[in-house]
Amino acid sequence: MNILPSGHIIANKYLTLELLGQGSFSQVYKAKDLTDDKIYAVKIFPGNLVDINAASHEFQVLSELAHPNLARVYSYESYQGNCCLVMEFIPGPDILAACQGLAIEERCLLTAQLCDALEYIHSRRIIHLDVKPSNILTDGNGSVKLLDFGQASYAANATSRRTGTPAYISPEVIAGQAADGRSDLYSLGVLMFQMFAGRLPFESSGAKELARKHLSQPPPLPSSFNRSLPKPIDSLILRLLNKDPALRPLSAGEVSEQLSLLAGAQPGRAVTGRTSFIFKSKMVGRDKELSELRQALNNAVGGQGGCLFVSGETGIGRTKLLNEFALQAQISECQVIWARCYEEQSAAFDIILQIIRQLLPLAQGCCHQALTEYGPLLAEICPALAALPEIRDLPPAPLLPAGEKHLRRLDAISQFIIRTLESSPSAAAALLLESIQWIDRESLEAICYLVRNVPKYRVLLVGSSRSDDLPPGHHLLQAIESLTVENLAEQIFLKRLGQGEAAELLANVLPGIQSYRPLLDRIAAQAEGNPLLIEESVQQLLDQGLVVKRRGQWQPAIRDLERINLPGSLSKAMESKLNNLSASQLAMVQAMSVMERPSSLDEIAALSGAATPQVSLDLTDLINRSLLAAIHGPDGRQLYGLNHSAIAKMVYQSLSPQAAKTLHRRAAEMMEQEGRSSLQDLSSLARHWEMAGRPKKSREYHLRAGETLFEYSKGQAIFHFEKALTQGPNDAASMERLQKLYYLSGEYSRALKLARELFEQRGPSPDLFYKLGRCQERLGNYDDSMEYFRQGLAVAGNNPEATARLMGAMAVTCLSRGEYRTAERTCLDALKILPEGGRGAVEAGLYNTLGQAYWHLAEWGQALSAHRQSLAIKEREGSLYGIAASYNNLGLVYYRMYDWDRSAECHQKSFAIREKIGDISGLARSYNNLALIYRHLYDWEKALDYHGKCLQTMERIGASFETAVSLINIGLIHKARGEWDQALWNYNRAIQLAVNIGARDVMQDAFIRKAEFYLSLGSLKDADLFCQKSLDLARELGRLETGRAVNLSGRIAHMRHQWAKAKDDLSKAREIFSELDIKAGEAYILKNLADLHRELGQLEESSALADKSLSLAQRVEEQQLAAEAMLLKGELLELKGLEGLKYLEWALEIAGRVNIAETTWPILSAIARYWARQKRYRPALENYQKALQLIKQALANISQPDLKTAYVLSPVRRRLFKEIKRLKQEVLSIAG
Structure with a gap:
C-alpha cells in the first residue's frame, strides 16, 4: 500500500495527521475524527481477502475486551476497497523506552x-x-x-x-x-x-x-x-x-x-481485584434477540430498511446487546451511528442533532447535494450549520405556515439522513438510539418520520429504552405502538435470564467459579435473573473479599455461604456503593446528580470544590466501581456521567435543600462564565437558577429558551413561557407570545383563557377581540365568536385594516355555520372598506373566503372571479404558498364545472410551486386532485400514477387517514382495470389502517367499495357481509353514508330476487341523494331502479328511469354510467320489438373511451344477441368472442378459487355462456 499524505480523509470521517508505523500487512496513522476532533489511531489493511479476514479477526478479538491496560478498539470501517480499525491513540513511548x-x-x-x-x-x-x-x-x-x-x-x-x-x-x-x-x-x-x-x-x-x-x-x-x-x-x-x-x-x-x-x-x-472491566464478558441468553437484529440488518443491506425497538427493565442488558450488534454490524462493513438521550428534559431535536453532527463530514465528502439542498432547513434547528461554506451563501427557505413548515423540516431531516447514509460505501447503516425513554417529542416525531421513509433504503434504526421508566400512555409507547400497527417497526422485549443462563454469565465473569455451585445458585436466585444485579452482587463479594483469586481461579474465601449478604435489589446495590464512598467522591457524585448531563473533569472539579488531581483519582475509582462511565462529548471532550439514572435520583434526594441550592448556583455561574448558549444550555440554566432560588435569572433564561423554540417546538416553548410567567410579573409581551403558541398548537381553550387575561390587563382592542373571536370559532362557539367580532368592530373606529380583518373573520365563522350568503355579503362589505392597495394579506384572505362562499353556493363563475382576485394580490405580494393555494382553489372550481383541462392546468401550476417551496402536504393534495381529474377522463394510467404518488407522500409524512383514502382510490382504479387481486389488496390495507386509527368514515367507504367489489364478481355472500358492516356504520355517519349503504343493499336484494326489499332500499337511497342534491349518486340509483323494473317486466317504468339516469349522467359527465344507461335503453328497445342497435353502438363507443372491462363486455354481448336475432352469425360470434376474451382476462387476475367460481357462475355470465352455446348449436345445425 502507498503511504497516505497528511490531510488525507479516510472513510469520509478521519483526517490523517501522520504515519505512526508500517508493517508487512498494515499501516497505522494518527488521525482526527472530523465530527468531534478527537484523535485516534487508524490501522489500515489492504483489500485482499487474507488481510480483510485478519482485520476482522483482530476487531472481533479486541471488541470482546475492556481493560485499562488494553488499547480500545472503536470501530471497523471500509475505505476504498480496504478495511481499517479505529482504535485508541496511545502517544507512547513503548515500554522499553519508558523504562530508561x-x-x-x-x-x-x-x-x-x-x-x-x-x-x-x-x-x-x-x-x-x-x-x-x-x-x-x-x-x-x-x-x-x-x-x-x-x-x-x-x-x-x-x-x-x-x-x-x-x-x-x-x-x-x-x-x-x-x-x-x-x-x-x-x-x-x-x-x-x-x-x-x-x-x-x-x-x-x-x-x-x-x-x-x-x-x-x-x-x-x-x-x-x-x-x-x-x-x-x-x-x-x-x-x-x-x-x-x-x-x-x-x-x-x-x-x-x-x-x-x-x-x-x-x-x-x-x-x-474489583474493577468494572472484569464484567466485559460474552453476552449470555440473547441469541434470539441478536439473531433478530442481524436479520433486520441483512434486510437493510438488501435495500429493505426498517426499525426495531428494544426494551427491558433497568439492568437487563440492552446496552450490551446493542454493543454486540454494533460490533457484528461493523464487521459486516456496515456504518454504525450512535446517539443517546442523557436526561429526562432533553432539548428539542437533541438526538437528531447528535446524528446530524456525526453525518456532517460524510455529507461534505460524499453527498454535497444533500447538504446544500437541506442545509438551510437543518440550520433552523442547528444554527451552527449556517456558517458552513456550503450553506452560508444560500438563500433562506421560502415562507410557509407553521404546520407546513414543520412538515418540511421533518422531511429535510429525514432526507438528509437517508441520502447521506446512502452515499456511503458501507453495505448499510445502523442508527442506534440509546435511552430513548427520555427522548423529546420533537426528536421522536422526526424519528417516526424517518422510520416511515427508510423501508426502501439501506438504513436500520434500533432504539432502546428502559421499560420501568415509561408510565402508561407515554408518548414513546404511543409512537412505538403506532409504528408497529403500521408494520413499520418490530419490538424486542428483553426478559430476565434463566438459572442456567445466570450460571453461564457468572462463569464468564469469574472463570473457575462454576465449580462452586451453591454460591452460583445463591447469587442467581437473589438476583432473579437480572444481569446487572448479578454483576453488582459479584462486585459486592469482591469488595468484601468474600471471593478471591487463587492460582488463577476465582473461589469463595469462606465456606459458610450463609454469612454472605447479597444486595437483593438494584436500589440496595446502589445504596451500598454510595455508602462506601469517600467524602470527596460523594461530593463529586452529588455535583454530577445536579448537572444531570455528562460533565468534564474541570466542570466536576469546579462544582464539587475539589482539586483537579484529586478529582482525577476519584474519577478513576468511581469508574472502576461502575458508578461512572467515561464518554466523548460532541465537541471531542472527555466527559463523565453517572451510570444509571437511579443513582442520580438517589444522590439528589439525599442532598439537603441548602446544599442543592449551592450546587445549582455553582452550576449556573459556571455555565454563564463559559458563555454556554445552546438550547440545551438555556434550558439547563433556567432550571439551575430556579433551583438556586433566583427566579429573576431563571425567568430570563426561560424566556430566551421559549423564543428560541418558538418556531420549531411549540410544546417546549409553551413550557418555558409558562415557567417564566410563574417567576415574575405577567408582562403582556410574554403573555401574547404564549397565547399565540396555544392557538397555533390547537389548544384553543387555553388560548381563549389567556386572551381574556390580556383583555383584563390591557383593556379592549380590535386585535384582542379578533383573537377572542377566533378562539371561540375554533371551539365551535359561533354565537360567542360573532359577538366578540362585533365588539371588535365597535372599537376599531376608523381603522379600515382592523375593521376588514374582523369582518373577514366574521365571514369565516359564517362559512363554518353554513351561512354562505351572509359570508358573501360580509366579504363584499369588507372589501369596500379597504383602501386601494391596502394590506395585501387581509384583502387576499377576503377574496379567498368569498370564493369559498360562492363554491358552496355552486356559483362557479363568481367563485372563479374571487379566487382570481386573490391570486393576483398574492402574486403582487410574492407569496408563493398563497399563489399555490389560489391555483389549487381555481382547479377545484374548474373541476366542479367539468372543465377538466383548465382544472388540470391550475393543479399543475399549484403542484410546481408546492414542489419548489417544499410544501409536502400540499404536494400530496395536488397529486390527489390531478388523479381525480384523470379518473374522470378515464385515463387510468395517469390516475394510478398520481394516486400512487399521493399515497407515497402520505405514507412518507405519516398521514394515516389520507393514506387509507389513497389506498381506496387506488383500489377503485385496479377494479376498473379488472385487476381484481390488486384492488382487493388495497381495500384490505385501507380497512386495516382505518381500523387502527379509528377512521370510521374511511372504514365505511372501504366497506362499501369492498361490497361493490364482491358484487361485481358475483360473490353475494361476501358482498352482503360488507354491506351489513357499512349499514351498521352508516347509522352514526349521517344521511350520505346511509344513502350509499342502502343503495348497495338494494342492489344485493335485486341480485337475490328480493324484489320488494330491493325497491324499498333503492327508493330510499334515491330520496336521500335527491335531498342532498348529489346528481351523480342520484343518476346511479336511477339506473339501478331501471334495472329492477326491467327485471320485473315493467318496461315503460324502466325506460323512463333509464332516460332520467342518462340525462343526469351526461350532465355530470359520468361516462361509464352513460354507457351503461345507453346499454339499458338499447336492450329495452329490443325487448319492445324496436331497433336498439344505435344505443348499443353509442354505448360501445363510450365504453371504448372509459376502458372498463366490466362495462364493455355486457355491451358486446348485447350487440352479439342483436346480430344473433338477425341471423347475422359472423358479427354475433365476433362480439361474443370479444366479450369472452375480456372475461378470460378478468379471470386471470383473480387468484382466489372461490372468487373465480363466483365470477364464472354469476347469472349474467352464465347467461352469456348459454347464449354462446345456443348460437354455436344453431350455427352447427344450419351448417349440418
Missing part, C-alpha cells in the same frame, strides 16, 4: 500492569502470541497499554501455526506445538530480560540459529548483565524462560503479584 532511567521498583510496576492485561485476556481464553516492546505502549500518564492482536488466538482454536516475532517466540511455538497462555509468559520473560538486563537473552543474525537457541540453549542470568538486579527478579525471569511450559509460573496474575511485592506495593491492587 526508571528505578527497578518502577519497572516492576510497569511490568505488573502488562501482566494484568495478560491475565485478563488469558481469563477470556485469548492468547496474544506477539508480546514485544513495539506492541506495548505507555500513555504518558503512567499506564501501560497492550495492543496489536493481529496474531492473537482463542485457546480452543490454537494451532501449531508458527506465529510471533523470532526474538520473543516461545520454544513450543517454534517446535510446532499448540500454544497457550504460557507461551505469552515466555515472551514476557524475554521482554523482562530486555527491560532489566538491557539486552535480549538470545541474539543471532540468523533466524534458524536464533530458533535453535530458544529451543535448546539455557538463558544466561539477567544479573550477569545488570549486577544491581535483585535475585528474586533473576529467578522470576528464568522461570518465565523455562523451556518446559509446565515449569513456568502458573499465570500472569501470579507474576503480577510477585512484581508488586518486589516493588513494595500491595499485591492485588484495585486494578486486579
Whole structure:
C-alpha cells in the first residue's frame, strides 16, 4: 500500500495527521475524527481477502475486551476497497523506552500492569502470541497499554501455526506445538530480560540459529548483565524462560503479584481485584434477540430498511446487546451511528442533532447535494450549520405556515439522513438510539418520520429504552405502538435470564467459579435473573473479599455461604456503593446528580470544590466501581456521567435543600462564565437558577429558551413561557407570545383563557377581540365568536385594516355555520372598506373566503372571479404558498364545472410551486386532485400514477387517514382495470389502517367499495357481509353514508330476487341523494331502479328511469354510467320489438373511451344477441368472442378459487355462456 499524505480523509470521517508505523500487512496513522476532533489511531489493511479476514479477526478479538491496560478498539470501517480499525491513540513511548532511567521498583510496576492485561485476556481464553516492546505502549500518564492482536488466538482454536516475532517466540511455538497462555509468559520473560538486563537473552543474525537457541540453549542470568538486579527478579525471569511450559509460573496474575511485592506495593491492587472491566464478558441468553437484529440488518443491506425497538427493565442488558450488534454490524462493513438521550428534559431535536453532527463530514465528502439542498432547513434547528461554506451563501427557505413548515423540516431531516447514509460505501447503516425513554417529542416525531421513509433504503434504526421508566400512555409507547400497527417497526422485549443462563454469565465473569455451585445458585436466585444485579452482587463479594483469586481461579474465601449478604435489589446495590464512598467522591457524585448531563473533569472539579488531581483519582475509582462511565462529548471532550439514572435520583434526594441550592448556583455561574448558549444550555440554566432560588435569572433564561423554540417546538416553548410567567410579573409581551403558541398548537381553550387575561390587563382592542373571536370559532362557539367580532368592530373606529380583518373573520365563522350568503355579503362589505392597495394579506384572505362562499353556493363563475382576485394580490405580494393555494382553489372550481383541462392546468401550476417551496402536504393534495381529474377522463394510467404518488407522500409524512383514502382510490382504479387481486389488496390495507386509527368514515367507504367489489364478481355472500358492516356504520355517519349503504343493499336484494326489499332500499337511497342534491349518486340509483323494473317486466317504468339516469349522467359527465344507461335503453328497445342497435353502438363507443372491462363486455354481448336475432352469425360470434376474451382476462387476475367460481357462475355470465352455446348449436345445425 502507498503511504497516505497528511490531510488525507479516510472513510469520509478521519483526517490523517501522520504515519505512526508500517508493517508487512498494515499501516497505522494518527488521525482526527472530523465530527468531534478527537484523535485516534487508524490501522489500515489492504483489500485482499487474507488481510480483510485478519482485520476482522483482530476487531472481533479486541471488541470482546475492556481493560485499562488494553488499547480500545472503536470501530471497523471500509475505505476504498480496504478495511481499517479505529482504535485508541496511545502517544507512547513503548515500554522499553519508558523504562530508561526508571528505578527497578518502577519497572516492576510497569511490568505488573502488562501482566494484568495478560491475565485478563488469558481469563477470556485469548492468547496474544506477539508480546514485544513495539506492541506495548505507555500513555504518558503512567499506564501501560497492550495492543496489536493481529496474531492473537482463542485457546480452543490454537494451532501449531508458527506465529510471533523470532526474538520473543516461545520454544513450543517454534517446535510446532499448540500454544497457550504460557507461551505469552515466555515472551514476557524475554521482554523482562530486555527491560532489566538491557539486552535480549538470545541474539543471532540468523533466524534458524536464533530458533535453535530458544529451543535448546539455557538463558544466561539477567544479573550477569545488570549486577544491581535483585535475585528474586533473576529467578522470576528464568522461570518465565523455562523451556518446559509446565515449569513456568502458573499465570500472569501470579507474576503480577510477585512484581508488586518486589516493588513494595500491595499485591492485588484495585486494578486486579474489583474493577468494572472484569464484567466485559460474552453476552449470555440473547441469541434470539441478536439473531433478530442481524436479520433486520441483512434486510437493510438488501435495500429493505426498517426499525426495531428494544426494551427491558433497568439492568437487563440492552446496552450490551446493542454493543454486540454494533460490533457484528461493523464487521459486516456496515456504518454504525450512535446517539443517546442523557436526561429526562432533553432539548428539542437533541438526538437528531447528535446524528446530524456525526453525518456532517460524510455529507461534505460524499453527498454535497444533500447538504446544500437541506442545509438551510437543518440550520433552523442547528444554527451552527449556517456558517458552513456550503450553506452560508444560500438563500433562506421560502415562507410557509407553521404546520407546513414543520412538515418540511421533518422531511429535510429525514432526507438528509437517508441520502447521506446512502452515499456511503458501507453495505448499510445502523442508527442506534440509546435511552430513548427520555427522548423529546420533537426528536421522536422526526424519528417516526424517518422510520416511515427508510423501508426502501439501506438504513436500520434500533432504539432502546428502559421499560420501568415509561408510565402508561407515554408518548414513546404511543409512537412505538403506532409504528408497529403500521408494520413499520418490530419490538424486542428483553426478559430476565434463566438459572442456567445466570450460571453461564457468572462463569464468564469469574472463570473457575462454576465449580462452586451453591454460591452460583445463591447469587442467581437473589438476583432473579437480572444481569446487572448479578454483576453488582459479584462486585459486592469482591469488595468484601468474600471471593478471591487463587492460582488463577476465582473461589469463595469462606465456606459458610450463609454469612454472605447479597444486595437483593438494584436500589440496595446502589445504596451500598454510595455508602462506601469517600467524602470527596460523594461530593463529586452529588455535583454530577445536579448537572444531570455528562460533565468534564474541570466542570466536576469546579462544582464539587475539589482539586483537579484529586478529582482525577476519584474519577478513576468511581469508574472502576461502575458508578461512572467515561464518554466523548460532541465537541471531542472527555466527559463523565453517572451510570444509571437511579443513582442520580438517589444522590439528589439525599442532598439537603441548602446544599442543592449551592450546587445549582455553582452550576449556573459556571455555565454563564463559559458563555454556554445552546438550547440545551438555556434550558439547563433556567432550571439551575430556579433551583438556586433566583427566579429573576431563571425567568430570563426561560424566556430566551421559549423564543428560541418558538418556531420549531411549540410544546417546549409553551413550557418555558409558562415557567417564566410563574417567576415574575405577567408582562403582556410574554403573555401574547404564549397565547399565540396555544392557538397555533390547537389548544384553543387555553388560548381563549389567556386572551381574556390580556383583555383584563390591557383593556379592549380590535386585535384582542379578533383573537377572542377566533378562539371561540375554533371551539365551535359561533354565537360567542360573532359577538366578540362585533365588539371588535365597535372599537376599531376608523381603522379600515382592523375593521376588514374582523369582518373577514366574521365571514369565516359564517362559512363554518353554513351561512354562505351572509359570508358573501360580509366579504363584499369588507372589501369596500379597504383602501386601494391596502394590506395585501387581509384583502387576499377576503377574496379567498368569498370564493369559498360562492363554491358552496355552486356559483362557479363568481367563485372563479374571487379566487382570481386573490391570486393576483398574492402574486403582487410574492407569496408563493398563497399563489399555490389560489391555483389549487381555481382547479377545484374548474373541476366542479367539468372543465377538466383548465382544472388540470391550475393543479399543475399549484403542484410546481408546492414542489419548489417544499410544501409536502400540499404536494400530496395536488397529486390527489390531478388523479381525480384523470379518473374522470378515464385515463387510468395517469390516475394510478398520481394516486400512487399521493399515497407515497402520505405514507412518507405519516398521514394515516389520507393514506387509507389513497389506498381506496387506488383500489377503485385496479377494479376498473379488472385487476381484481390488486384492488382487493388495497381495500384490505385501507380497512386495516382505518381500523387502527379509528377512521370510521374511511372504514365505511372501504366497506362499501369492498361490497361493490364482491358484487361485481358475483360473490353475494361476501358482498352482503360488507354491506351489513357499512349499514351498521352508516347509522352514526349521517344521511350520505346511509344513502350509499342502502343503495348497495338494494342492489344485493335485486341480485337475490328480493324484489320488494330491493325497491324499498333503492327508493330510499334515491330520496336521500335527491335531498342532498348529489346528481351523480342520484343518476346511479336511477339506473339501478331501471334495472329492477326491467327485471320485473315493467318496461315503460324502466325506460323512463333509464332516460332520467342518462340525462343526469351526461350532465355530470359520468361516462361509464352513460354507457351503461345507453346499454339499458338499447336492450329495452329490443325487448319492445324496436331497433336498439344505435344505443348499443353509442354505448360501445363510450365504453371504448372509459376502458372498463366490466362495462364493455355486457355491451358486446348485447350487440352479439342483436346480430344473433338477425341471423347475422359472423358479427354475433365476433362480439361474443370479444366479450369472452375480456372475461378470460378478468379471470386471470383473480387468484382466489372461490372468487373465480363466483365470477364464472354469476347469472349474467352464465347467461352469456348459454347464449354462446345456443348460437354455436344453431350455427352447427344450419351448417349440418
